[in-house]
Amino acid sequence: MPTSTTVFDQFTRRTADVTAQLTALGIPLTAPAPPPADLDPTDPWASSYPVPVDRSSLAWCTAVTMLADHHHTGIDRQVLAADALLRELGVRGLAQLHSDLHAGAPVDYRFTRCPYCSGIGEDPTQPTCGEVGCAPWLEFAGHDHPCPVCHGDDYQPQWVAEEQMTELEERLADAIEEREERASLRYRLRAWLCRRTVRS
Incomplete structure (x- = not known):
């Protein structure tokens, strides 16, 4: 048995x-046991x-x-x-x-x-x-x-890895969206500055 x-x-x-x-x-x-340490008279809390x-x-x-x-x-x-x-x-x-x-x-x-x-x-x-x-x-x-x-x-490496991959994908999507928004803002600023330069 x-x-x-x-x-x-x-x-x-x-x-x-x-x-x-x-x-x-x-x-x-x-x-x-290690050899006893020399007592330090300046350290009252020292222990050997x-x-x-x-x-x-x-x-x-x-x-x-x-x-x-x-x-x-x-x-x-x-x-x-x-x-x-x-x-x-x-x-x-x-x-x-x-x-x-x-x-x-x-x-x-x-x-x-x-x-x-x-x-x-x-x-x-x-x-x-x-x-x-x-x-x-x-x-x-x-x-x-x-x-x-x-x-x-x-x-639980398999479960934690899957959870982290999902989190990374969400962060990547957020970063791409933010980059596109910034690029759009830069384009509008550049266009606005160009129009002001042309007028003056």
Whole structure:
């Protein structure tokens, strides 16, 4: 009897594949803490608390996979870069990384599949309202938690492209009509100026 799979199984497979590779390479699943930074006496808010990085999290596995695929290297070459990204920017850093890998251009997730949620628009880790920090009155509303990378953009390139083509056609028609009106106005002005010149 075949077992049924859900869309969320792909996220489990992603983390399982990456953690299996890390284990085979002898790379620990928890990033070592960075050396403590020198405390700045002029900055009372400075903190030397190192943010732990879990290399078995979906966000980290996504980051290291994106980096390895982009640079055509093994994941072992991108471990430290993924550590730094997640330590500095967290899960939302994946959106910045995706933009950077596209030469700094903004990524439209209606056309480009989100690397974190794979286009479903929801947070693939299915967090609780308490973990996300939702308002208390929302906890019982059964609301979705949008993906922190694509912010719930609906990945439907065919539908969005058709909608944009219609909008572009309307704008083009408006521009042509406006150009014709301006050309007509220029012609009338030129004719009027020519008549005044001839009279005087």
